[in-house]
Amino acid sequence: MKLFEHQKTGIEFLKKTKKCILADEMGLGKTRQAVISGSEESEKGIMVVCPASLKVNWKREILEVYPEEKTQIIDSTTKNIDEEKSWYIINYDILKKFKEEIETMIDFNRIDTIILDEAHYIKGKSMRAKLVIEMCQRKEIKRVYALTGTPIMNRPIELFNILKAIEHPLGEKRSFYSKRYCGAYLRVLKNGRRFMDEKGATNLGELRSLIKRSIIRRKKEEVLDLPDKIISVMESPMDRDWRIEYDNAWDNYLLFLAEYPTPEKDIDNIMMARQLVELQKLKQVCSYSKVDRIVADISNAIDQGEKIIVFTQYTKTLEQIAEKVRKLKINETTSYIKSNMTKVECVTLSGKDTMFKRQIAIDQFQTRDETKVFVANIKAGGVGLNLTAGSIVMFADMDWSPEVHSQAEDRAHRIGQNSMVNVYYYMVPETIEEDIIGLLIEKKKIIDEILDGKKDKITKTSVAEEFLRRMSQRVTNS
Numbered sequence: 001m002k003l004f005e006h007q008k009t010g011i012e013f014l015k016k017t018k019k020c021i022l023a024d025e026m027g028l029g030k031t032r033q034a035v036i037s038g039s040e041e042s043e044k045g046i047m048v049v050c051p052a053s054l055k056v057n058w059k060r061e062i063l064e065v066y067p068e069e070k071t072q073i074i075d076s077t078t079k080n081i082d083e084e085k086s087w088y089i090i091n092y093d094i095l096k097k098f099k100e101e102i103e104t105m106i107d108f109n110r111i112d113t114i115i116l117d118e119a120h121y122i123k124g125k126s127m128r129a130k131l132v133i134e135m136c137q138r139k140e141i142k143r144v145y146a147l148t149g150t151p152i153m154n155r156p157i158e159l160f161n162i163l164k165a166i167e168h169p170l171g172e173k174r175s176f177y178s179k180r181y182c183g184a185y186l187r188v189l190k191n192g193r194r195f196m197d198e199k200g201a202t203n204l205g206e207l208r209s210l211i212k213r214s215i216i217r218r219k220k221e222e223v224l225d226l227p228d229k230i231i232s233v234m235e236s237p238m239d240r241d242w243r244i245e246y247d248n249a250w251d252n253y254l255l256f257l258a259e260y261p262t263p264e265k266d267i268d269n270i271m272m273a274r275q276l277v278e279l280q281k282l283k284q285v286c287s288y289s290k291v292d293r294i295v296a297d298i299s300n301a302i303d304q305g306e307k308i309i310v311f312t313q314y315t316k317t318l319e320q321i322a323e324k325v326r327k328l329k330i331n332e333t334t335s336y337i338k339s340n341m342t343k344v345e346c347v348t349l350s351g352k353d354t355m356f357k358r359q360i361a362i363d364q365f366q367t368r369d370e371t372k373v374f375v376a377n378i379k380a381g382g383v384g385l386n387l388t389a390g391s392i393v394m395f396a397d398m399d400w401s402p403e404v405h406s407q408a409e410d411r412a413h414r415i416g417q418n419s420m421v422n423v424y425y426y427m428v429p430e431t432i433e434e435d436i437i438g439l440l441i442e443k444k445k446i447i448d449e450i451l452d453g454k455k456d457k458i459t460k461t462s463v464a465e466e467f468l469r470r471m472s473q474r475v476t477n478s
Contacts, residue, residue, distance in 0.1 A: 003036075004029065004415070006223035011037050013216045019136075019144040019166040021119070023217035026149040026407055027414025028224070031061045034115050034145045039066055041143060042113040045086055045105070049132060050117035052091035053349075054384040056359040058117070062087055074098060075355070083110055092121050095131045102135065112142045116165065118383055119146035123158040136165040149410075150403040155462075156207065157182045157198040168214050170207075181207045199462070220413070227420040229413045233437060234297075236426045242289035246431060249281045257471070275468050279432065286428045287317045287397035294396055294426060295324045302330060302344060302372050307365070307389050311378040311408045312396040315350060321396065322348050322375045330372070346373040349381040365389055382408035388416040393423045398436050400464045402444035435470065439463045 003011075007029050010022060014037035022030050038046045039062075048058050055073050062069055072082050074090040081088060081101050088111070090098065105111050114136055116122065122129040136144045146162045157178060164171030171177070175196075178184035183200030220226055238246060256278045294310065298321075301308050312318050328344040345368065347361035358380075365374040366389045374387060378399055390412045399405060405425075413421040427433045443463050 003032070004223065006218050007033050010216060010218075011040075014038075014143075014145055015041050017214060018142060019168075019214070021146045021148065021162060021166060021211075021215040023148055023215055025217070025219045026410035027220060027226075027417075028218060029415050030147045030149070031058065031117070032065065034117075034147055035062050035065050037145065038113050038115060038143065039069070044112040045083075045088060045110050046113040046115065047088045047090065047102070047111050048115045048117060049090055049092055049095065050115075051121065051383060052093060052355055053358050053380055054117060055089045055091060056355050057362075057384060057386075058089050059087075073355075081105065092128050092132070095135075096127060099131060103138075106135070106138050106140050109140055112140060114141055114144050116144065116146045116162075119148040119162050119165070120150055120158060122161045122165065124161070129161050133161060133165050137167060149407065155182065155199055156201045156204065163211065163214075166214060168211060170210060224415065226413065226415075226417060229409065229421045229423060231409075231423045231425070234424045234426050235429050236290045236293045238286075238289045238428055238431075242285065246282065246285045246289070246428075249285055253278050253282060272465065272468060276464060279468075282432050283397060283436075284314055284316075286431050286433050287312060287314050288320070289428060290396055290426045291317060291320045291324065294321060294394055295328075297394070297424075298325055298373060299328050301392050302328070306392050307371075308373050308392045308394060309387050309390040309412055310373065310375045310394045310396060311382060312375070313378055313399060314397065315377070317396050318348060318350060318375050318377060322346050322373075325373050325375070342370075344373065345371040346375060347371055349374070349376040351377055351380040353380070362387065378404060378408055382411065385411050386414065386416065387411040388414060388418075391417070391419040391421055393421065395423075395425045398425065398427075398433065398440060400436075400440075400462065400467075402440045402463070405440070406444070432467075432471070435467060436463070439467055 006024075010024065010030075010033040014020060014022060014033060018041075022033060024030050024033075050058055052075075055075070059071050059073055062071055069087055070085045071087040071089065072078075072085040074081060074088060074094070076094055076097070078098075081098060083105060095102070102111070116132065116136075122132045135141070144166050146166055148162070160171060160174060160177050162171075163177075175184075178196060178198040181201070181203055182198040183202040184196045184198045186194060187197040188194050256275070298308050298310070310321055312321070325344055325346040330342055330344050345364070347364050349358050349361050353361070361374070362385055364371045365387060374381075374390060376382070378395075382404060393409055393412050395405065395408070409421075409423050425437060427437050440463060
């Protein structure tokens, strides 16, 4: 089994540090490093906690390295955990259901290693986060490997629970951490509600210095000779009918703003949620209007022998793209699109699919030459998947977080990719998408600077908050 040098280094780091964060950039093989480290170091069972969509992938990765290992995927239909297995794979969402069984297994030293994949899932004050942290802090647990390619996402506070799970000293006291590294302050709303605002980022150089012995992070350009990844913004003008629909939705948004204006400073979370609901209507119109353009570009890419991955937030966009792609026809020998040739194969992945259906779609795209297109919900398909058969990635619409996009891009740009990856963001000119993509680019630059140690402080506003503030100011000034 061939390992890259950075993987060998990562494995030794995990073995030596025992409770730590593996924060390699997406696509560098974090799963393989954790599998080998856990198997070689653990004397008891190993529990992998991951998003539901990645459970089958974890089992495959384990068996690829260690074919004789006994594994169990635990899902909502599982009656009992089989204590004779050596690997247990469970998703974050169902931990509560199996809490007592897992605690008993830990009590009787049947599990001594926990791997948290996509560890940023435990951010916040959710029951899921509480259960994971309590489990990791049990004295019987000797190793905790927290895997995440986005350890801070948008805010340093999102790192706190991971530090707590690996029992780092900075994870002991949230109040100190949030004041020192998140610029926390007591915020009082108009309704009298008081809470600590932890959205900022301060003293980041100090934070990086204090956690450097517990975290290892490598970037692809530092350790791999991967083909280039080229990112482009593609303008997709609306036709007359879609423009009318967008203008109507915009008028409704202006009426909403007139009744509920955005504050000049802090935005109330409830008010922000209400405004984002109204903005979703505008974003959806933009997304739906691009379907025909995207399908036409897919057709051209297939004609050139490419495989394509498409991400979207909206079920309707996903379904329409898939339906229209399946009506395309292709000549199997020349790849020229013709009306009387074989239909194009297209697979989809959404949040409602079972983990087995998801894996079938992935395998089909990766292994079948005839399967040319993979259309996925960006949240369901944007993490943990290996889609290196595709060399073109298209975004039909945009999330509010640049890191969500980075993760999705790197489903194709990762170990195993032999071709240059072209990433296309489709944007409707003269709509809110122009502002959204500009803010996403700004935010991505800031996050990269934080992770690379070039920036020590950022403002606390998210892309969504900054967008709402700018929209409200523009409307007020017009």
